[in-house]
Amino acid sequence: MEKQTSNQKSPPQSELEVLIRARYPLIYVVSWEEQRVLKEVWDIADRLNKKVYEWSITMGLVPGGTSIQSQKQKDSASQDPLVALDTVVEHVEPALYVFKDFHPFLKGQNMSVVRRMREIAISLKNTFKTIIIISPTFQLPGDLEKDLTVIDYSLPCAADLAKLLDRVIEQVKDNPKLKVNISGDVREQIVHSLLGLTLAEAENVLAKTLVQNRALNAESVEVINSEKKQIIRKNGMLEYYDSCENMNTVGGLDELKTWLDRRSEAFTDRARTFGLPAPKGVLLLGVQGCGKSLMAKAISSVWKLPLLRFDVGRVFGSLVGSSEENVRRAIRVAESVAPAILWLDEIDKAFRGSRSSGGSTDGGTSARVFGTFLTWMSEKTSPVFVVSTANDITSLPPELLRKGRFDEIFFVDLPLTEEREDIFRVHLKKRKFDPDIFDIKRLAAATVGYSGAEIEEAVVSAMFDVFYENRNLSTDDILNAVSRTVPLSKTMSEDMNTLREWAQGRARPAAGRLFTEQKQQRQIEI
CATH class of the missing domain: 3.40.50.300 (P-loop containing nucleotide triphosphate hydrolases)
Known part of the structure; x- marks a missing residue:
């Protein structure tokens, strides 16, 4: 009884x-x-x-x-x-x-x-x-x-992991060789980083960070995220990115940076207590090579969250029904390691077949996979922040753009003069050059219509030239490399104008300027 x-x-x-x-x-x-x-x-x-x-x-x-x-x-x-x-x-x-x-x-x-x-x-x-x-x-x-x-059976919640952390601290607190006095904020970061692990995995990784760092501190989060990397690797649908980028390595895009900075604490308990929901995600539309993918990597570093790249190409299996199961499995893995950032690069190419005009080419598989992903985006409650990038808006299904899928849609345009100056400084510093010895304004004036990727390539190309000739890099060397480059804005000017016209009124400018100001300045520059 x-x-x-x-x-x-x-x-x-x-x-x-x-x-x-x-x-x-x-x-x-x-x-x-x-x-x-x-x-x-x-x-x-x-x-x-x-x-x-x-x-x-x-x-x-x-x-x-x-x-x-x-x-x-x-x-x-x-x-x-x-x-x-x-x-x-x-x-x-x-x-x-x-x-x-x-x-x-x-x-x-x-x-x-x-x-x-x-x-x-x-x-x-x-x-x-x-x-x-x-x-x-x-x-x-x-x-x-x-x-x-x-x-x-759900994985351990934050309360379960907090109890485990307390037990581990209690067991080792008297060991003089270990430092386990952690502040409230660091404790919260450790507990949240453990989410997605089993209790056995969490206990193992806490022991690992004690052996490796001789302490439980902010650096423990990096050790825990490396353990999550093993989970991602076993899945096969997702790729774990070790990002070394930050907001200082991204030139321009001030409005987007501000928007992201204001959400940097959105996954904390303080935000939950305040009543804030976890942010859903952001869609970055715009010109190729202007920093959309770079920004996805920078978010991971700034927010100290694991970055998972979702390769949609791996989803489409040969067996009927396997593609839908693959995307569900990828979603389950992303949720299991949450809070995390899920990065879908060039989503316009990934789901091109989901539009009615192309759905028949694959028997409707793309449409079904896309539908599964859209449903999850609308209904997800787990703290998975989705960062999607796209170049061709004509390939994007309209269902993806409606409110509720993403928190915001940003349009990333070609950099203006001040932004090009920032980009030159970033890439020169990145390669251990002092930007002050270069004529940055002259370089920015010579690269009207150039994307960030094209500016970087010009710097690298000039470095190859001077390395071969065994001399120091100068402003003229970079200008010579610029003169040998035809920017994409000239070869695909019609497509870019179409993209800008579509974005006006439909997307928020990532650079923080009104579209009319941007358009006027570009007309003056060009």
Whole structure:
């Protein structure tokens, strides 16, 4: 019988406990954290005065807590899943039966096991016995859809990770070789960076940063993010970027920088307490080579969040339905390491086939993948900030541009005179030159209509020339390199004018100037 308590406030019931109390016979828990689920099962069994039995292919059905070294209690007969299920039926006392990694036996070819599970679902309905399957993989035959209840066991929340951090600090606080006195802000950064890891992974990485840095401090966040990099690498759909860029390496775009700076604390607990939701994302439209991708990398460094590049090309698999599953899997991984930045570079090319004019070329796969991604963007509650870049607005589906998908749409145009001066300074400093020894104003005046990427290439090209001639770089060397370059603004002037006309009134200027001012200055310059 269930244990009765009086004059005590009951702890909040988890979904798993609710199902057990409601006598659901078959429960499937999808989780990598077997030990964490087992701990909850034991806590529930203790409250309900039930026994716990555990099954695995190596041990058979044994009393819960049996060590793998206890070969005497090993039940070889019940290693057979059918024998184990029969044993569950034969037991009469209230109990919870945990079946570990049982999913391979639920495949279609094991019809005897599937059939026995259906019979047991009926048999256990009016008993105090429950079978709980724990597996990191979800495999459910259609025959069991109505008999088995599935729970996606969420990863540890911030409160769970805060308790773990407190426990680790308590264990090492008396060690004179370790520094674990962390401030409130640093503590919050560490806890938030641990989100997306299992408790075992979080404990391991905290031990790693103690060994590596001999402390728990702000540098621990970088160590933790490197652990998340392993998770991303295993996924295959996402690429983890180690960004070394910051806002000082991006010339111009002052309005965009200000907008991002005001959201730099948006993922903190203070923002949640204030009532602010996590920002959804930003769409950067504009001319090629003007710093859109560079800005995505800079956001990661400034906000101290992992940057995940979503390669949509990898999503489109050869099997029907696999592309949609790939994008869902990529989204799950991004959410698992949140808070994070998800970067979709050149989204106009990635989802070109989603428009009605091109959807038939791939059987509608692009449209379905795009629909999956759009739905997630509108409904996501996890702190994943989406940064998308695009060059060709004619390829963008109109659904992507409506309010609610992104917090803001910025238009990144060719740099004006002051911005070109900033860009020259950035690239000269980046290559260990003193900008003050160059005529920056003269260089900016000679590069009207040049993008940031073209200015950088001119600097690099001049460096190659003087390196070959074994002499110092000068303003004239850069001007010579500029004169040999035909900017994209001249070769594709019609397309750029079309892009500017579209952006006027539809997007916010990233440089902070009104479109009319920009247009007037460009006419004067050109």
